Amino acid sequence: MPADRELHLGLMFWATGTHQAGWRHPDACADAAYDIELILEVSRTAERAKLDFVFLGDRLACDPSLQHSNPAQISRLEPFAAAAAIAAATTHIGVVVTANPTYSDPYGVARNLASLDHISSGRAAWNLVTGADAAAALNYSRDQHWDTQKRYDWAEETLLIARALWDAGDEPINHRSEYFSIDGPLDLPRPPQGHIVLLNAGTSDQARELGARYADMVFAGPQPTLAKRKEYYADIKSRAAKYGREHHVTVVPGLTPIVAPTTEEAVALHDQLNSLILLDPEVEVSELVRAGGIGEGFKRNLTSASAAFGVELRGNDLDAVVPAETLARVSDDGRRRLAEITRLTRRTADGPDRITYADLVHATPQQLSHVVVGNPEEIADEIQLWFEDGMADGFNIYPAYVPGSVTAFTELVVPELQRRGLFRKDYRGRMLRDHLGLEVPGMR
C-alpha cells in the first residue's frame, strides 16, 4: 500500500435523502429532488468541505409502489442536466453522472460526458451501470432486459468506443463490431481530463472485472460482515493487479453516518428517523415475498421479522421490549442482526436499554449502505478503521435526510477527519483527477 494514500469522500446525492423516511424529518426539505436552489446549495456545502465529488445515481424506470420502501428511487432530475447545473454553481468539486450503456448510444454518452467535462473544466465522472431495473427495457422499445453477459459486453464496448472518440481528435474511429458501427469523430476536442473519470458498481463477476480493469473507482455495495467487506476489497484489488492497476483503482463503499454532537443525540436521531417509516401491513406467512427494487429485502412488519429472526414475533406491540428468552432463540442470521441493532441503537437483550419489537422490524430489510450512528469521533473511528484495515479507500456518504445530514457530516465529521490527517484541508487542483491523484492519461 503506498504511504501517501489519501481518503476520498463523495456525497451520494439522493435529494430525497437515503433514509426511506428521511424526507419526513421535521428539518428535511421534502421536495428537494426538484428544488434546484437546494440541490446547488448542498453541492456548495460539499465543496466547502473539500469533498471529492457529488454523486448522482439514476434508474430508467418509475415505480410509485416504492414510496415507503425507497422513495428516492421513484423519480429525480435527469443526471446530466442536474450535473451541468451543479457544475455551473461550483468550481472544484467533481460531478459523477450515472449513465447506463444498455439504454443509451455510445456517441451520445461520449458527447454528453465530454461536454460536461469541458463545461466543468475537468470535473466530470461517469458511473457506468448496466441497470438494476428490468423494467427499463419497457421504456426503451425492448421486450426484455438483456442478460448479465450481454449487458457487460455491450458496456465494455461502449466504454472503449467513448475513450476512442475522446482520444481521436478530428480523426474518424470507424469502429465496427457485432454490436456497433460508429464512424466518429466526435464534435468536441479531447476532454480536459483526457478520459472522463470512471466509476462502476455491481455485484456480478462481470461488474467486478470491468471495475478492476477499467474503473478509477469502484463503488461497493453493502456487505453484511467485516469479513465479506475485506473479501470484496481484496477481490477488486487482486483482479486489478492482473492489469497492473491495484494502486490505481480505489474501492469506495457507501456509508450512512447518523451523526450528532453526542452519542445519545445520534441514537435519538436514528430512532426518530426509523419511527417515521410507515410499516408494511402484516401478511399471512404464506404471502411472504421479498420486496423488489434496489435495496431488495424483506418488508417491514413482524411477519417478515419473524422469518428473518427465525422466531415467532407476530401479535406484539412494536414499542414493547422483546423478552430476553425470545432473543436467545433467534437463528444464526438473527444473531448477526441483533448485533447490528446493538451497534446502531446501543440497546441490548438484557442491559439497561432493551431491544424492542420495532428494532427487530427495522433490522429486517437489507440496508442500502452501512449505517453508523454516533458522535463525530465515533464516525471518524469507523471511517479510519475501514480505511486502514483493508475495507475502503474512501466512502460515498449517504445523507439520511437533506440538507441536515449533509451539513452534519461536513461540519462535524470532516473537521475531525482533517484533524486526524486523514482528509485534505484543501483541494490540490481544479480537476477531479487532481483530487483522486490520477494523471491525465496519454493518447492511445
Place this chain on the structure above:
Amino acid sequence: MRSGAYSSSATTVGYQLSGMDLTGLPSELVATAQAAETAGVDYLVLPDRTAARPDGASPPTALIAAAFLAARTDEIGIVVTAATAYHEPYSLARQVASLDHIGAGRVGWFADSTTDAASDANHRREGHDPARNAAARAQEFVPLVRDLWDSWEDGAFVHEKDTGRFVDPARIHAVDHVGAVLAVRGPLNVIRPPQGQPVVFARAADTPVADHADVLVSGVPQADHAFAVVPFVARDEAVARELHAAAGSPAGDADNAVIVGTPEQVAAQLRHPHVLVRFTTRGQLAAFTELVLPLLDRSAPSGPTLRARFGLPAAPNRFAPTQDKELTGNAR
C-alpha cells in the same frame, strides 16, 4: 401549431445560436447568454448536431449547455434542439422535463425529424439504424414525449410529511405506447414539468413533427408562425451588402428569410409577432442586439414561463380525470 394558439399581443424575439456561437470557454457561453438576457431576447435555441461539424465548431451538447446556462440566467427562455432519429423518447422527455425544472418553466424543445449521413454513421447499433423509419419514428415521437410529460398529474408528488404520503400512485400514469416503431410503458421518472408541457418548436416544413408542435418556424412570414430570419445588418447599407456578399450572398428559403440593410430597414421587415433570428457571425449577433433589437416594438411577456412569452395557455393534463376532454384534445 394551431392557428390562434398565440395571443396576438405577444411579440417574441428568439436567437437561434450556431455551433460557433457556443464554441469557447464556459465563461464566454455564459457571457453570450447573459448579454442576450440583458438585451431582452426572449429565448435562445441551442444547437445540437450528432456528428462533427464541417465548420469545426465544438459546442457542448444542447442538454449540457442548457442546464449550465439555466443555472446562470434568470429569465431568458432556453430551447434545446434534439433530433428524433438520434434520441430515445424516454430519455429526451426526462431531459427536457428536468431542464424545465432547473429553469423554472423557461424551457422548450426544437424537434427535428431529419437525418444526415454523418450522424447516421455515428449511431448504428444492433437493432437500430437511424436512417430506417426516420419519419415514422418522428411521427410517434413527439406525441409520446407529450404523454410522458403528462404521466405525472400536477400534485401527484405529494411529499406530505404528516401522513407519509410521498406520491399519489393514482395520479401517476403509465403511457403504454405501442406504435409501429416505438414502445414505451412509462410513467416518466420525472414529475410533471413546471410548464406542464414545455414549448415544442419545429420547422413548418418538417412534416413528421410539425403537426404536434406549439411553435412552427418558417422563412415565409405567416401570421401564426415564428418568422425565421438571417440578418446582415450595418449602420451603413453598403457595409451590410458587403457582409452579405462576404458570406456568399445566401438567398432565403422555406426555412429562413435573408434580410440585408440598415438597422431601420431590417427592423421594418421584422414587424411580425414572432421572430427567430439566426446569425452567420458573432459580429452579426452583437450588431443585431445593439442596433436592431431596440427598434422592435415589443410588449412585456404575460408571465415568466416560455409558454407565457408565446401567449400559450396553461397545458391541461391528458390523464387528469377532471380536465375538460375537449380542451385536452386541442391543447398540445
